[in-house]
Structures are given as structure tokens and as C-alpha cells.
Amino acid sequence: MASSRNLSRFWEWGRKIICVGRNYAEHPKELKNEVPTEPVLFLKSPSAYVREGAPILLPYYTNNLHHEVELGVVIGKGGTNIPQSNAMDHVEGYALCLDMTARDIQDQCKKKGLPWTLAKAFNTSCPVSDFIPKETIQDPHNVKIWLKVNDNLRQEGHTSSMIFSIPFLISYISRIITLEEGDLILTGTPKGVAAVQENDEMVAGIDDIISMKFQVKKQTQ
Amino acid sequence: MASSRNLSRFWEWGRKIICVGRNYAEHPKELKNEVPTEPVLFLKSPSAYVREGAPILLPYYTNNLHHEVELGVVIGKGGTNIPQSNAMDHVEGYALCLDMTARDIQDQCKKKGLPWTLAKAFNTSCPVSDFIPKETIQDPHNVKIWLKVNDNLRQEGHTSSMIFSIPFLISYISRIITLEEGDLILTGTPKGVAAVQENDEMVAGIDDIISMKFQVKKQTQ
Numbered sequence: 001m002a003s004s005r006n007l008s009r010f011w012e013w014g015r016k017i018i019c020v021g022r023n024y025a026e027h028p029k030e031l032k033n034e035v036p037t038e039p040v041l042f043l044k045s046p047s048a049y050v051r052e053g054a055p056i057l058l059p060y061y062t063n064n065l066h067h068e069v070e071l072g073v074v075i076g077k078g079g080t081n082i083p084q085s086n087a088m089d090h091v092e093g094y095a096l097c098l099d100m101t102a103r104d105i106q107d108q109c110k111k112k113g114l115p116w117t118l119a120k121a122f123n124t125s126c127p128v129s130d131f132i133p134k135e136t137i138q139d140p141h142n143v144k145i146w147l148k149v150n151d152n153l154r155q156e157g158h159t160s161s162m163i164f165s166i167p168f169l170i171s172y173i174s175r176i177i178t179l180e181e182g183d184l185i186l187t188g189t190p191k192g193v194a195a196v197q198e199n200d201e202m203v204a205g206i207d208d209i210i211s212m213k214f215q216v217k218k219q220t221q
Numbered sequence: 222m223a224s225s226r227n228l229s230r231f232w233e234w235g236r237k238i239i240c241v242g243r244n245y246a247e248h249p250k251e252l253k254n255e256v257p258t259e260p261v262l263f264l265k266s267p268s269a270y271v272r273e274g275a276p277i278l279l280p281y282y283t284n285n286l287h288h289e290v291e292l293g294v295v296i297g298k299g300g301t302n303i304p305q306s307n308a309m310d311h312v313e314g315y316a317l318c319l320d321m322t323a324r325d326i327q328d329q330c331k332k333k334g335l336p337w338t339l340a341k342a343f344n345t346s347c348p349v350s351d352f353i354p355k356e357t358i359q360d361p362h363n364v365k366i367w368l369k370v371n372d373n374l375r376q377e378g379h380t381s382s383m384i385f386s387i388p389f390l391i392s393y394i395s396r397i398i399t400l401e402e403g404d405l406i407l408t409g410t411p412k413g414v415a416a417v418q419e420n421d422e423m424v425a426g427i428d429d430i431i432s433m434k435f436q437v438k439k440q441t442q
């Protein structure tokens with residue numbers, strides 16, 4: 001695909017992060033949410049991106065920052081109303097991602113009927129790995145994603161357990177929000193979400209294809 | 222300010238649209254919402270931008286698409302933890318904006334504790350005027366914004382009625398979400414929000430400084 005921009009550094013110029021909630025049946029159960037009949041979508045802004053070497057910051061307003069390890073899908077070719085049948089042609093690769101979530105704030109937002117922005121879209125709420133070229137992952141619905149905190153396994157899930165497949169999500173989203181080159185779709189998290197504290201170290205991976213490490217730090221004002 | 226990009230076409234490359242809800246006391250009242258003690262933030266993605274000449278599309282899933290006319294603030298200089306005292310130095314100009322809202326979907330999201338994405342962030346949900354250089358609007362808290370549908374005045378409000386001022390909003394947002402050049406902040410809508418139908422024509426303006434015209438069309442699949 002001809003492009004003037006380097007897709008392997010999509011976080012530097014990509015304009016959208018579209019997240020899917022509750023896409024593994026066991027995760028909504030652990031949070032006592034209904035298993036959805038349609039994808040639950042929310043947005044992070046690109047300033048949420050953070051890369052290995054920089055810390056994940058605890059927002060000043062939360063006491064319950066949760067990790068959610070997720071497979072990210074990187075869009076190479078944009079489109080609107082993309083049919084499921086050729087949705088995978090729009091994918092150029094993948095990334096391992098964390099959907100960092102201020103769970104206490106999210107609970108308040110849900111109770112009050114407020115948007116999830118403060119719970120989901122704060123600075124450093126989207127740690128991302130290096131770009132993984134499409135050919136490296138033969139079947140994105142057949143990999144294991146995992147996350148350890150201070151060497152203890154917290155999350156381990158298999159992408160075969162997704163409720164809505166990647167082609168379905170691409171097709172569904174693109175009817176509502178046009179996809180563009182450099183966009184990232186977070187495909188949901190398996191069970192095991194839990195809190196992290198200052199100085200915790202998280203290591204996450206996709207099988208033995210890729211791994212990444214992040215430390216949690218307090219936000220300095 | 223030196224820049225390789227043309228800020229007067231911020232919608233082509235800007236990466237964030239941050240919206241403030243309930244920022245005019247009379248609008249939350251008409252929707253029976255509490256007047257907030259802190260700004261309510263939500264996001265649109267840049268694919269929501271639409272410019273004069275192109276239609277505003279009724280999403281296939283709504284029966285109650287509302288107009289909200291708003292003053293948009295265009296960021297020229299990014300920053301994190303920006304103090305209120307020099308927040309206006311980060312502003313390069315303004316735009317007249319509509320925050321198109323699928324009100325029926327928003328009501329459902331509020332009831333179910335779901336994110337507002339489908340209600341607020343769909344394609345063409347952010348019509349924007351031409352860029353207005355900062356010096357054209359001497360005091361952004363002293364202009365009237367208005368909107369007509371088929372020549373009938375529906376919304377008319379004065380920016381002096383904002384609950385949270387522009388410097389306050391810039392400072393508050395930048396503690397949570399880093400601002401970047403080309404970002405747009407929608408500052409909330411005065412009372413008078415109501416539904417539009419297919420083929421309705423909306424004309425909106427800021428005093429006699431700028432106006433823009435949009436037609437509503439059905440989404441074609």
C-alpha cells in the first residue's frame with residue numbers, strides 16, 4: 001500500500017482509537033455487566049498513547065486504576081460501510097495494547113449516566129507495543145494474550161473467545177465512524193482485570209510473538 | 222507560531238475533538254440534568270468533521286437527531302497542566318460548530334450506563350465553519366451564537382452564560398488530556414436544542430461574524 005506515512009509508528013500520527021467493551025463473555029460477568037448483543041464502543045484520543053520506556057500515570061482523581069490487556073488492530077486502508085467479507089483487507093497489522101481504566105470513575109459515570117472520558121481517555125491510558133505486521137499473526141482469532149503484574153499472572157485469554165470477530169467489528173464500526181489509515185481498534189479484554197498501584201510493573205504479551213513492560217507512576221502536577 | 226501545517230484547515234489533520242456538556246445552565250435544565258460542578262467531557266473523533274457543502278447525515282439508528290450550536294476553540298499551542306492564567310496563549314482561533322446528537326440513543330446510553338459514542342461521535346456529527354482567527358473575536362465570552370432551522374430561530378445564547386470559562390476548560394482538560402496543535406474544544410450549547418428531519422436546512426452563526434448552512438440527509442448504505 002502506497003503511503004507517505006510510516007504505519008509502523010501509527011501512534012505518532014493516527015487520529016483514532018476506537019475501543020470495544022465487553023467483547024469476551026467472562027469479563028462482563030466479572031464486572032456484573034450484561035453480555036452485549038451489539039458491540040459497546042468508546043473512544044480514547046491519540047494523546048492516550050504511551051510507549052515502552054515511559055511510565056503509565058495514575059490520574060490524580062482515581063483510587064482504582066485497572067489493567068485490561070487487549071489485541072489492537074491497526075487499519076491500513078480506510079473506508080466507510082466496509083463489508084465483513086473484505087474487512088481483513090483493511091488491516092495492515094496489530095499491536096498489543098492496554099486499555100487502562102479508572103474503574104471507580106467508570107462506576108460513577110455508569111451510575112450517573114455520564115460519558116466514560118475520565119475513566120478511559122486520560123493521558124497514558126493506551127500503552128501500545130511495537131507494530132506487528134499482519135503476516136506475523138496468521139489468525140488473529142487464535143492467539144493468547146496475557147498480562148502479569150510484578151511477575152504474577154493476572155490475565156490470560158484466547159482471542160477465539162471474542163464475542164464479535166475482527167471483521168464484524170470493522171464492518172460495524174465503519175458504518176458509524178469512517179475508518180482511516182493509522183486508526184487503532186482495541187478488541188476487548190479477557191477476564192482478570194484488577195488494580196495496579198504506584199511502582200507496579202506490568203508485563204504483557206501475545207503468545208511469544210511480542211511482549212512489553214510498563215511501570216506505574218503517580219501523576220506529577 | 223511556526224508550524225508546517227495550516228491551522229486554518231485544522232479539521233484536515235487535527236487529532237482531537239473534546240466536547241463539554243451542560244455548560245450553559247439553561248440547557249441541562251431543559252434536559253432535566255443536574256447543573257454540573259465539574260465539566261462533563263466527551264469525545265468525538267476527527268471523522269465526525271463535516272464542512273459546508275456536504276450534508277449532515279441522519280445515522281440509521283436514530284429517530285431523534287438534535288442540533289446543538291456551540292463555540293469551538295482551536296488550539297494553536299499544545300500543553301499539559303496549562304494554568305488558567307496563560308490558557309488563552311494556547312488559543313489560535315475559533316470555529317462555529319454543531320454538536321449533532323442522537324438524543325434517543327443518548328437517553329438509552331444514560332439509562333444503561335453506556336458510553337455516549339453512538340449518540341455523539343458518528344460521521345458528520347461535527348459540522349464546522351471556517352477558521353476564525355483569534356483577533357476577530359475580541360472577547361469569546363461576549364458573543365451571541367444562534368441557530369435557525371428552515372428560517373425559524375431555535376437557539377440563541379450568549380457565551381457570557383457559560384458555567385465554565387474557556388481558560389478554566391483549557392486548564393481542566395489539559396491536566397487529564399494533553400492538548401495539541403489543531404485540537405478543537407466544543408464549549409457547550411445554550412437552550413433550545415431540538416430535532417431535525419430529513420431535508421431540513423440549518424443556518425447557524427456567531428453574531429454577524431460568521432454563518433454556515435447545512436442540510437440534513439438520510440444516511441445511504
Ligand SMILES: [Mg+2]
Pocket residue numbers: 019020021022068070099188189
Ligand atoms: Mg477494554
Ligand SMILES: [Mg+2]
Pocket residue numbers: 042043115116117263264336337338
Ligand atoms: Mg465517550
Ligand SMILES: [Mg+2]
Pocket residue numbers: 240241242243289291320409410
Ligand atoms: Mg453539546
